Amino acid sequence: MPTVLLSYAWESDDxxxxxxxxxxxLVLNGVxxxxxxxxxxxxxxxxxxxxxxxxxxxxxxxxCTQAYAQKSLARxxxxxxxxxxxxxxxxxxxxxEKFIPVIRDGEFSPGPSCAxxxxxxxxxxxxxxxxxxxxxxxxxxxxxxFKQPEFRPPPRGKPPAFVTESLIAAEHDxxxxxxxxxxxxxxxxxxxxxxxxxxxxxxxxxxxxERERRSMKSGDIVKLMFEIAVNDxxxxxxxxxxxxxxxxxxxxxYFVGTLNSYPACSHVTDALLTGDRVVFLPEHIIxxxxxxxxxxxxxx
Numbered sequence: 001m002p003t004v005l006l007s008y009a010w011e012s013d014d015x016x017x018x019x020x021x022x023x024x025x026l027v028l029n030g031v032x033x034x035x036x037x038x039x040x041x042x043x044x045x046x047x048x049x050x051x052x053x054x055x056x057x058x059x060x061x062x063x064c065t066q067a068y069a070q071k072s073l074a075r076x077x078x079x080x081x082x083x084x085x086x087x088x089x090x091x092x093x094x095x096x097e098k099f100i101p102v103i104r105d106g107e108f109s110p111g112p113s114c115a116x117x118x119x120x121x122x123x124x125x126x127x128x129x130x131x132x133x134x135x136x137x138x139x140x141x142x143x144x145x146f147k148q149p150e151f152r153p154p155p156r157g158k159p160p161a162f163v164t165e166s167l168i169a170a171e172h173d174x175x176x177x178x179x180x181x182x183x184x185x186x187x188x189x190x191x192x193x194x195x196x197x198x199x200x201x202x203x204x205x206x207x208x209x210e211r212e213r214r215s216m217k218s219g220d221i222v223k224l225m226f227e228i229a230v231n232d233x234x235x236x237x238x239x240x241x242x243x244x245x246x247x248x249x250x251x252x253x254y255f256v257g258t259l260n261s262y263p264a265c266s267h268v269t270d271a272l273l274t275g276d277r278v279v280f281l282p283e284h285i286i287x288x289x290x291x292x293x294x295x296x297x298x299x300x
Contacts, residue, residue, distance in 0.1 A: 003032040007153040008063035009079050011139040060099045064115040066106040072117040101125040188271025194286035213282040221289035232268040237263035245278045262271045
């Protein structure tokens with residue numbers, strides 16, 4: 001049973017009654033709704049209730065009104081205290097979707113009639129200002145709480161033929177049939193599994209999720225871990241390097257790409273050079289290039 005805390009402003013008896021009826025409706029639909037009107041007795045601490053429930057509940061439903069937004073901005077009363085806790089949780093890395101805004105009156109846009117606190121600006125909000133659409137919006141809220149969306153993406157099919165046509169056209173049939181991963185004894189280099197490294201050090205060695213690793217397409221740039229044999233007698237151990245590869249296509253379970261990094265050990269080996277073909281699997285991918293990295297680089 002999911003648990004939710006209702007955060008709202010004590011602005012009128014009518015509004016408190018609406019929130020209470022709203023919570024009652026949640027309970028009737030299998031939700032453990034935590035409400036101060038039900039769970040706080042005289043002499044008990046409101047602040048302790050807020051702190052504990054925000055920490056432990058699966059979701060916090062923020063009932064947004066003009067009065068709520070004003071108290072939130074002014075850090076006034078219980079609303080101000082709750083918003084301070086909520087903002088701290090979001091800043092510390094708690095998933096933003098834990099906090100679901102529900103607008104009851106007022107407007108979305110900034111101004112004197114705005115009901116949305118700044119920390120929820122731009123966040124998808126359940127609009128319950130009109131009773132005419134309340135049933136549909138309530139179902140939408142329940143789906144969010146139970147994590148059962150109305151629409152789901154279809155299963156991903158196979159890439160279109162033209163994705164691999166250029167690769168297939170460039171290779172002979174016998175080469176495609178013999179497509180394999182490189183090995184140190186045959187090719188002078190090999191790849192290491194990023195998934196295995198992640199399993200060894202799950203807290204420090206992060207990799208893209210499986211869906212992202214399997215959905216690479218032509219033109220994407222991925223980082224792989226290479227082990228390269230060297231010819232230097234003074235350096236018997238292979239060179240271990242992490243380098244970028246440009247994806248060119250896919251053949252069966254394999255991705256085929258081109259090395260676009262310069263191996264640091266190139267002066268002592270010609271086993272692997274910039275521009276060489278690299279065959280790899282999704283498990284070898286440890287990073288995916290994002291063009292936003294260029295934007296984040298300091299200007300020269």
